[in-house]
Amino acid sequence: MKSLAMVLTAFGRKLEAREIEIPPLEEGQILVKITAAGVCGSDVHMYKGNDPRTPLPMILGHEGVGEIVELRGKRFTVEGEELRAGDAILWNRGVSCGHCYFCAVAGTPALCPERWVYGITRPCTEWPYLNGCYAEYIILSADTDLFKLPPALDPAVVVPVSCSGATAAHCFDYIQPRIGDTVLIQGPGPVGIFATYFAALHGAKTIIMIGGTDRRLAIAKEFGVTHTLNRKTTSIEDRREIILQLTHGRGVDYAIEAVGTPAAVKEGVALVRTGGVYLSVGFGDPNGRVELDCFFDLGRKNLTYQGVWVSATRHTSIALQSVLKNPSLFATLVDRRLPLTEANLALDLMAQKETVKTVLLPAAGGDGSE
Numbered sequence: 176m177k178s179l180a181m182v183l184t185a186f187g188r189k190l191e192a193r194e195i196e197i198p199p200l201e202e203g204q205i206l207v208k209i210t211a212a213g214v215c216g217s218d219v220h221m222y223k224g225n226d227p228r229t230p231l232p233m234i235l236g237h238e239g240v241g242e243i244v245e246l247r248g249k250r251f252t253v254e255g256e257e258l259r260a261g262d263a264i265l266w267n268r269g270v271s272c273g274h275c276y277f278c279a280v281a282g283t284p285a286l287c288p289e290r291w292v293y294g295i296t297r298p299c300t301e302w303p304y305l306n307g308c309y310a311e312y313i314i315l316s317a318d319t320d321l322f323k324l325p326p327a328l329d330p331a332v333v334v335p336v337s338c339s340g341a342t343a344a345h346c347f348d349y350i351q352p353r354i355g356d357t358v359l360i361q362g363p364g365p366v367g368i369f370a371t372y373f374a375a376l377h378g379a380k381t382i383i384m385i386g387g388t389d390r391r392l393a394i395a396k397e398f399g400v401t402h403t404l405n406r407k408t409t410s411i412e413d414r415r416e417i418i419l420q421l422t423h424g425r426g427v428d429y430a431i432e433a434v435g436t437p438a439a440v441k442e443g444v445a446l447v448r449t450g451g452v453y454l455s456v457g458f459g460d461p462n463g464r465v466e467l468d469c470f471f472d473l474g475r476k477n478l479t480y481q482g483v484w485v486s487a488t489r490h491t492s493i494a495l496q497s498v499l500k501n502p503s504l505f506a507t508l509v510d511r512r513l514p515l516t517e518a519n520l521a522l523d524l525m526a527q528k529e530t531v532k533t534v535l536l537p538a539a540g541g542d543g544s545e
């Protein structure tokens with residue numbers, strides 16, 4: 176049996192449709208038929224060659240949902256349910272070693288130096304070859320953390336959980352907004368929108384979103400954003416003045432940067448109040464430097480500057496529970512569905528920020544649906 180896969184063979188060159196032979200499974204492995212694969216901003220960085228982790232040739236796609244076709248031996252979900260062929264599953268996109276200092280002592284498996292990720296770190300020349308989600312099938316390793324999904328759920332709605340949702344959940348390990356707090360979120364992409372949802376859940380009273388696309392900003396409002404600022408129609412001075420007015424001249428309690436540009440960091444740090452926290456989660460590739468004044472911006476201000484890198488299984492669990500509780504709300508994030516063979520178009524749409532979340536539907540074939 177073979178699997179169609181969209182393969183990145185050279186940076187900046189269109190993905191190539193290839194038929195890859197599905198190898199026999201080894202103990203603990205699972206063959207999964209992908210029912211939906213998400214297109215992430217990181218996929219664009221990798222496609223362009225800006226992510227130093229990218230091996231070639233490779234199958235892109237680290238956000239996936241699918242149905243078990245075959246499993247070798249017994250496999251269980253993180254909740255302890257035994258899985259069987261036909262079950263719909265989500266899996267944690269990264270696999271950490273479980274035994275190093277970061278996994279076993281610090282309790283931060285996202286920072287494991289051995290962590291590898293489907294659709295990011297392994298080429299399709301490395302056994303078992305089907306290592307990414309832009310394909311009809313993927314083979315999951317024995318040490319992948321698994322979640323069982325309700326059978327009737329639209330798989331496309333769950334897709335953003337595995338990267339964007341989990342990464343946004345990771346931010347809330349470092350901040351717990353109190354009822355009445357003000358949170359600024361920079362970037363109305365999927366990470367920023369999930370972060371909005373979590374901030375609102377904690378009780379933040381005012382959630383301000385800065386973005387550059389009215390359509391994305393409008394979707395963010397559905398998730399709890401109270402004030403939107405389009406950076407294309409306002410100046411940096413306008414935005415500062417509006418935010419200071421909303422916060423009694425203090426600045427916001429927390430800001431979450433989900434953009435990945437130095438300009439966003441420079442603007443955002445200046446909008447946080449004395450004693451506040453700035454979280455930077457948007458940098459998926461090395462994208463420049465920021466100059467901060469160590470006295471005024473950091474010391475005198477008692478600012479906490481927190482970087483946030485990827486996520487661990489428990490963050491995926493938090494994001495999944497959120498989507499399962501309110502699937503119709505999260506369905507609004509998925510604003511484009513395309514067949515697998517249109518992966519190149521999907522990457523273009525993502526690069527132009529034309530969509531919030533494009534989902535590829537390998538099982539749909541043909542012309543796909545909107």
Ligand SMILES: [Zn+2]
Binds near residue numbers: 271272278279289
């Ligand atoms: Zn480890």
Ligand SMILES: [Zn+2]
Binds near residue numbers: 216217218237
């Ligand atoms: Zn991602």
